[in-house]
Amino acid sequence: MRPDGRVTGGRVTSGDAELSVVRNGHIVDPASGRDEIGDLWFRDGRIIDRPSDDEAKGASVVDAAGRLVLPGLVDMHTHLCEPGYEYRETLESGAAAAAAGGVTGVACMPDTEPDLDDAPAVRFVRERAAGVPVHVYPIAAVTAGRAGERLTEIGELADAGAVALSDAERTVRNPAILRRALEYARMFDLPIIAHCEDPSLSAGGLMHEGSHATRLGLKGIPSIAEETIAARDIMLAEWTGGRLHLTHVSTAVTVGLVRSAKQRGVRVTADVSPPHLVLTDEALSSYDTHLKVNPPLRTRADVEALREGLADGTIDAVASDHTPRSVDEKNTEFQEALPGAAGLETMLSVVYTELIAPGLLTWNDAVRRMSTAPSGILGTEGGSLASGSPADFILFHPDGTWTVDPASFRSRSGNTPFAGRVLKGGVTMTVVAGRVVYRCDDPESS
């Protein structure tokens, strides 16, 4: 159904303040406890309670029969590549990709050129993003130039609108610096988002270290490269009382570390990306560079542990780690290809096809992991359809199927590990602050 979609940019209603209603959809909103066929009313960019019968008569109506009505997804980990890498993605193309994927809020990593490591850079992204169709939340760097040596001005970054701090795909190697970052960030209630990878253990690695790497003759990245840093970072969070978020966790041991830390009351949260919930290192036999991601695809046992952790709430969120790469950066030898996968436009259908439809995750839990929880961790509005919340929501058609075709992506980059895969269900409408930012009028159904 995706190729038929188009961005309308129009409003559901003709006037800003006009009353609108989404009728007869299956509303799933854990924040307000709704899981029922019903109506969703909104006006002036906000969800409202049902108005009086008299007033309701004049409302503009969207028919949602047969559709799920969900709070817009909030994606905690994306690379929108602007400024500096506009050949891969821009704030505009990334936002269009988000809207097509049902994502109404995206947090973007600071690994731009220049890095988002000072207040003017954060303000630049916020100002540029004011004109795009979804909410964009900048994540600022923990250290200047993400070089791991000198802390950024965390207070100024918070004032400028940073929602979290991270050195993106670089681990803060010096524990004394991470300790101070956790202490300062705590004063502003900002989470530190950690990519856990000890570079001395992963150096030169191309895929998960295991029997498949041995067979393929590719140098491996051992699980322990992630786990030692996850353990260290959790201990520092426990020691400082700061907020730590482990992003794209990939191993069973890391899931266990997060689970036991939560039981001790450590302020730690975690996310997982869809490729790690679905694919394993065995698939690398094809040497397909689109399967090269960081952290690498792990084993079947790791996938099972990640799914279990997601289902029981140990893992709080699903985040795409949307990492656009150009054709040249992927169509090269496996050793040379850059890691990363574009993920915004496939995230929800992958989770639906692989986890919800088979009964491993309920819709209620999926909405928690993809909207309510990430919104709460980042401290943004959204993640709720309660009265007074922003009118950020999506309509999802659960019955159709579509084949992933990178040529139809809104993203500037088509580097998906899911190309050619048949997925179930698709987003038919995305609404941000009461505005329709994506609509797929003619969903194919099979």
Ligand SMILES: [Zn+2]
């Ligand atoms: Zn990333």
